Amino acid sequence: MRNPQLNGDGTLQHLLTIEGLPREVLVHILDTAASFIGVTEREVKKVPLLRGKSVFNLFFEASTRTRTTFEIAAKRLSADVINLNIGVSSSTKGETLLDTVDNLSAMYADMFVVRHSSSGAAHLIANHVASHVHVINAGDGRHAHPTQGLLDIYTIRHYKKEFTRLSVAIVGDVLHSRVARSLIHALTTLGTPDVRVIGPKTLLPTGVEQLGVSVHHDMREGLAGCDVVVMLRLQSERMKGPLLPSAHEFFKSYGLTPQKLALAKPDAIVMHPGPMNRGVEIDSSVADGPHSVILPQVTFGIAVRMAVMSILAGR
Amino acid sequence: MNLPDAEALCQELARRLRSGVTDSTGLVGIRTGGAWLAERLHRELKLATPMGALDISFYRDDFDAAGLHHEVKPSQIPFDVNGRHIVVVDDVLYTGRTVRAAMNELFDYGRPGKIELAALVDRGERQLPIAAQYVGATLSVPAGKLLRLARDERGRFSLRLSDAKPAA
Numbered sequence: 444m445r446n447p448q449l450n451g452d453g454t455l456q457h458l459l460t461i462e463g464l465p466r467e468v469l470v471h472i473l474d475t476a477a478s479f480i481g482v483t484e485r486e487v488k489k490v491p492l493l494r495g496k497s498v499f500n501l502f503f504e505a506s507t508r509t510r511t512t513f514e515i516a517a518k519r520l521s522a523d524v525i526n527l528n529i530g531v532s533s534s535t536k537g538e539t540l541l542d543t544v545d546n547l548s549a550m551y552a553d554m555f556v557v558r559h560s561s562s563g564a565a566h567l568i569a570n571h572v573a574s575h576v577h578v579i580n581a582g583d584g585r586h587a588h589p590t591q592g593l594l595d596i597y598t599i600r601h602y603k604k605e606f607t608r609l610s611v612a613i614v615g616d617v618l619h620s621r622v623a624r625s626l627i628h629a630l631t632t633l634g635t636p637d638v639r640v641i642g643p644k645t646l647l648p649t650g651v652e653q654l655g656v657s658v659h660h661d662m663r664e665g666l667a668g669c670d671v672v673v674m675l676r677l678q679s680e681r682m683k684g685p686l687l688p689s690a691h692e693f694f695k696s697y698g699l700t701p702q703k704l705a706l707a708k709p710d711a712i713v714m715h716p717g718p719m720n721r722g723v724e725i726d727s728s729v730a731d732g733p734h735s736v737i738l739p740q741v742t743f744g745i746a747v748r749m750a751v752m753s754i755l756a757g758r
Numbered sequence: 759m760n761l762p763d764a765e766a767l768c769q770e771l772a773r774r775l776r777s778g779v780t781d782s783t784g785l786v787g788i789r790t791g792g793a794w795l796a797e798r799l800h801r802e803l804k805l806a807t808p809m810g811a812l813d814i815s816f817y818r819d820d821f822d823a824a825g826l827h828h829e830v831k832p833s834q835i836p837f838d839v840n841g842r843h844i845v846v847v848d849d850v851l852y853t854g855r856t857v858r859a860a861m862n863e864l865f866d867y868g869r870p871g872k873i874e875l876a877a878l879v880d881r882g883e884r885q886l887p888i889a890a891q892y893v894g895a896t897l898s899v900p901a902g903k904l905l906r907l908a909r910d911e912r913g914r915f916s917l918r919l920s921d922a923k924p925a926a
Binding site: 454471474475477478480481482485486487489490491492753754757 | 813815816817821822824825826828829830831832833834862863865866867868
């Protein structure tokens with residue numbers, strides 16, 4: 444089946460999901476991001492690549508970190524950035540998604556960065572826009588959050604250098620997590636031999652093993668000897684019905700404490716996509732401790748988003 | 759066509775550069791060939807200031823048409839460019855567009871005191887008002903041919919001519 448985000452020559456037209464992207468595309472994005480890290484340390488933190496281009500941040504769902512880092516990334520590439528919080532404007536007046544996109548296209552948009560609570564929203568837009576317009580999925584429902592997956596693997600590569608000997612544990616609410624799905628696809632594509640998901644049965648999707656991961660319900664067993672611990676946010680706003688007894692119970696079983704972290708390798712790194720629920724999935728002493736790379740993840744996210752935007756726009 | 763010996767040209771370029779540089783001169787090579795050359799010149803001239811390297815991919819004027827180069831490497835300027843004498847080094851000087859991009863990038867690090875240009879080969883056919891102060895040799899190359907520096911595993915230089923469309 445044709446991958447809608449790739450052009451005939453294998454280059455990226457849109458970034459919708461990491462699933463199905465070849466290893467070379469992922470490595471190219473990571474290498475390009477590494478070059479952008481240097482740009483952010485200079486006197487002038489801008490390059491002229493996207494001069495004259497308009498990037499529309501289309502956020503149908505609340506976001507601070509992702510929207511802000513996309514905005515900074517686009518501005519450092521010299522693009523003009525227009526931020527729209529659609530949740531509080533057109534869609535509440537009844538405009539359809541594609542009508543909104545058509546109107547913004549009429550304002551000469553070159554790129555859409557889309558966050559939507561419905562899985563597949565970015566795909567829908569990508570299939571609708573003109574061929575010179577690029578779409579980046581900034582999170583769609585439970586489906587995918589590819590730039591978060593990319594910044595996660597950038598972070599892992601930065602600290603651990605290579606993937607082929609790593610054990611990575613992804614802990615918590617995998618069921619509602621588009622971050623987890625994107626990360627799992629990225630890790631397996633890059634040849635990570637041991638990817639584990641840890642969580643209660645009610646918060647793991649059925650058939651998650653088919654993604655090439657091992658499943659653990661016991662935190663101690665799952666964390667043993669791993670190099671990377673990725674904690675997920677407990678997404679109470681996406682939960683319908685009684686999946687959990689209480690946040691307190693969850694912390695007792697699956698919250699990352701110094702005692703549980705001690706079971707991982709001594710040089711293990713701890714990641715979290717944010718926003719964190721301290722005392723629910725992660726203890727403050729771990730979040731702020733020496734193993735935590737949670738804030739570097741945010742900084743790397745800017746360079747990774749610059750890389751994605753410049754690779755898409757340069758055709 | 760007969761290509762000159764790149765090693766001999768490199769010696770000639772080093773000889774010409776010697777009188778123009780001081781210990782505070784910053785040598786900046788343009789990746790990839792120019793960075794190899796700057797590395798060699800930096801060693802031969804025993805310059806005190808560490809050398810820099812630029813990857814001009816983010817400053818190219820053909821980005822819209824050609825996209826991003828597939829192997830972008832980080833630029834590294836390990837000295838303060840403000841007020842400094844800088845010699846930009848490239849293997850082959852042709853249209854001048856690469857040098858334009860390199861100068862734009864340098865100015866994003868600060869305000870250099872003076873920028874000069876050294877090239878192993880000047881093949882003419884400029885499209886911008888740019889000239890090199892230090893040149894190993896001038897050479898006429900048919901349009902549509904790509905001339906570039908190659909480096910073997912022992913670090914020896916040679917010039918290569920190919921049919922690939924020259925990147926500006």
